[in-house]
Amino acid sequence: MNDVACEFRPVLEVRKVSKVFSTGSHEINALESVSLSVARGECLAVVGESGSGKTTFANMLLGVYAPSAGEMYLDGHPLPARRTLNLRRAIQLVQQNPLSSLNPRRTVGASLKLALDVHRIGDRAGRRGRIAALLDEVGLPTDFAQRFPAALSGGQRQRVAIARAIACEPEVLVLDEPTSALDVLVQARVLKLLDDLRQRRNLTYVFITHDLGVVRNIADRVAVFERGQLVEQAPTAKLFEQPANAYTRSLIGAIPVITDEEEALRRKVLEENDSG
Amino acid sequence: MSDFILDIRDLRLAFKVYEGMTEVLHGISLNIRRGEKVALVGESGSGKSVTARIILGLLHELKTARISGRVLFNGDDLETQPISVRHGLRGTAISMIFQDPTSSLNPVYSIGVQFEDVLRRGDRRISSKSAQDRAVSLLRDVAIPDPERVLVSYPFQLSGGMNQRVMIAMALANEPSLLIADEPGTALDVTVQAQTLNLMRDLVERKATSVLFISHNLGVVREFADRVYVIYKGRLVEHGATEELFHRPRHPYTRALMDAVPRITGGGIPEISESDAGFADPMIDHEVIS
Numbered sequence: 001m002n003d004v005a006c007e008f009r010p011v012l013e014v015r016k017v018s019k020v021f022s023t024g025s026h027e028i029n030a031l032e033s034v035s036l037s038v039a040r041g042e043c044l045a046v047v048g049e050s051g052s053g054k055t056t057f058a059n060m061l062l063g064v065y066a067p068s069a070g071e072m073y074l075d076g077h078p079l080p081a082r083r084t085l086n087l088r089r090a091i092q093l094v095q096q097n098p099l100s101s102l103n104p105r106r107t108v109g110a111s112l113k114l115a116l117d118v119h120r121i122g123d124r125a126g127r128r129g130r131i132a133a134l135l136d137e138v139g140l141p142t143d144f145a146q147r148f149p150a151a152l153s154g155g156q157r158q159r160v161a162i163a164r165a166i167a168c169e170p171e172v173l174v175l176d177e178p179t180s181a182l183d184v185l186v187q188a189r190v191l192k193l194l195d196d197l198r199q200r201r202n203l204t205y206v207f208i209t210h211d212l213g214v215v216r217n218i219a220d221r222v223a224v225f226e227r228g229q230l231v232e233q234a235p236t237a238k239l240f241e242q243p244a245n246a247y248t249r250s251l252i253g254a255i256p257v258i259t260d261e262e263e264a265l266r267r268k269v270l271e272e273n274d275s276g
Numbered sequence: 277m278s279d280f281i282l283d284i285r286d287l288r289l290a291f292k293v294y295e296g297m298t299e300v301l302h303g304i305s306l307n308i309r310r311g312e313k314v315a316l317v318g319e320s321g322s323g324k325s326v327t328a329r330i331i332l333g334l335l336h337e338l339k340t341a342r343i344s345g346r347v348l349f350n351g352d353d354l355e356t357q358p359i360s361v362r363h364g365l366r367g368t369a370i371s372m373i374f375q376d377p378t379s380s381l382n383p384v385y386s387i388g389v390q391f392e393d394v395l396r397r398g399d400r401r402i403s404s405k406s407a408q409d410r411a412v413s414l415l416r417d418v419a420i421p422d423p424e425r426v427l428v429s430y431p432f433q434l435s436g437g438m439n440q441r442v443m444i445a446m447a448l449a450n451e452p453s454l455l456i457a458d459e460p461g462t463a464l465d466v467t468v469q470a471q472t473l474n475l476m477r478d479l480v481e482r483k484a485t486s487v488l489f490i491s492h493n494l495g496v497v498r499e500f501a502d503r504v505y506v507i508y509k510g511r512l513v514e515h516g517a518t519e520e521l522f523h524r525p526r527h528p529y530t531r532a533l534m535d536a537v538p539r540i541t542g543g544g545i546p547e548i549s550e551s552d553a554g555f556a557d558p559m560i561d562h563e564v565i566s
Contacts, residue, residue: 049465049466049467049468050436050465154320183319183320183492184319184492184494184533184536184537185319185532185533185536185548187536188536188538188545188546188547188548189548189550191538191545192545192547192548195545210465210466211538212466212540213537213538213539213540214538216538216539216540216541216542217538217539217542217543217544217545217546218538218545237542240540240541240542250467251466251467252540253470254466254467254469254470255466255495255540256469256470256493256494256495256496256498256499257495257498257539257540258494258495258498258522258534258537258539259522259539259541261539261541262539262540262541265540265541266540
């Protein structure tokens with residue numbers, strides 16, 4: 001939750017990171033000199049619209065590609081372009097659509113076992129027990145290990161994707177729109193699970209989303225990206241009550257809300273944009 | 277003439293499966309008055325999109341679908357008429373906007389060519405020149421700054437928001453009396469979504485077009501619709517004016533749905549009970565005095 005006290009020792013630090021993609025004739029600055037740090041146990045939300053650079057940011061944290069400039073550190077150690085197995089273990093990913101992130105021809109148990117095998121977690125005999133414990137931890141019955149992803153609902157599949165991400169005991173989870181493809185009732189349950197896991201395992205989250213309602217209720221701090229630039233970062237409550245940046249205000253102002261209280265907040269934020 | 281542009285009565289839909297028939301719509305009755313914007317809101321799999329498809333007659337050619345009930349459009353029961361009649365209504369009297377604008381436009385034809393096809397459905401003898409002029413003015417209505425350039429562009433050369441505006445302009449080109457909007461703008465960024473929804477609302481209000489607005493997003497529904505039907509597993513569970521329904525939801529399912537939406541004013545992650553007790557309770561209609 002927002003008021004969780006976390007000592008500010010950055011587990012993840014990003015200093016003046018840029019990424020340029022060349023497409024033959026011209027260059028695209030996907031990220032321009034972004035500096036951010038995330039404390040252990042913190043949930044940092046990264047918000048922005050398509051093309052804002054949030055996925056590029058995630059891909060660089062994960063080592064999918066190297067930054068064009070700047071440095072990144074995990075626990076004070078530099079994150080190189082080529083990651084060792086241990087560094088790959090430390091930062092894990094949960095994607096938006098579990099139907100495409102889980103191998104359809106592998107059972108749930110086999111997917112989890114692969115994560116344990118690759119990262120050599122536990123011994124051969126202990127892995128079966130570990131798989132059962134992981135399923136239990138994400139709120140799924142242990143006999144789901146025998147099922148294929150196609151035999152699960154969207155929410156159940158996302159729980160499997162989360163179990164796989166935590167299987168190798170990571171320190172940081174990068175969550176890329178983890179609940180955007182889910183129905184609202186299912187979304188609430190998966191968000192609760194993510195929040196519980198973070199506290200239980202002292203995990204650090206980089207939570208990428210465009211849904212500011214979700215951000216308001218799960219993140220400790222928010223970083224707003226616009227066209228490759230970090231335009232604002234603030235503690236969650238402050239960002240919603242006193243957004244400093246015009247783009248942040250227009251994002252908050254565009255959210256379709258359902259209560260009068262929210263409508264009032266939205267109007268207030270939009271008025272500041274009109275007067276400013 | 278009937279009060280209602282669309283009046284659906286006891287609509288049922290079943291699909292033939294290996295074990296027999298599976299019913300997915302269990303008797304839907306809903307109506308839309310002239311110039312009214314009515315929302316059908318529910319989760320995935322609740323039956324909202326198939327309802328829209330039945331109105332257009334898109335499921336009738338499917339050999340595995342069994343449809344019963346009445347679909348009255350302008351007082352005429354479409355279910356008793358040949359499919360050719362429904363065919364004739366598509367794109368003229370009834371039009372539809374889909375979720376993802378970029379995939380509903382044809383990538384190998386320019387916007388101008390596709391727009392001309394749309395206008396020709398309304399007026400078979402329209403000349404290319406007047407079709408072009410009309411398209412320009414319609415694109416201007418949806419706040420496209422440079423319509424001539426957009427007409428010679430292909431869908432993949434335009435942004436998602438631009439394509440959505442093109443779709444809205446096309447859907448309203450032949451001045452339909454009913455517009456069906458199935459999750460419009462869900463694939464777009466929030467700021468773009470807000471702009472296109474406002475635009476669409478202004479246009480349909482100006483032209484007094486009736487709208488059936490299908491969505492899973494309660495916030496968008498609250499913003500757009502005059503009246504709301506809530507659908508759960510093929511049954512309507514609650515119906516009322518938008519204000520009334522959002523201020524005083526009464527059905528256990530509607531309440532759970534609203535509780536589950538994270539608020540931008542905070543309050544924590546919504547606590548949702550695992551049980552769905554009461555979700556199958558009878559429908560609550562705010563407009564029927566009980």
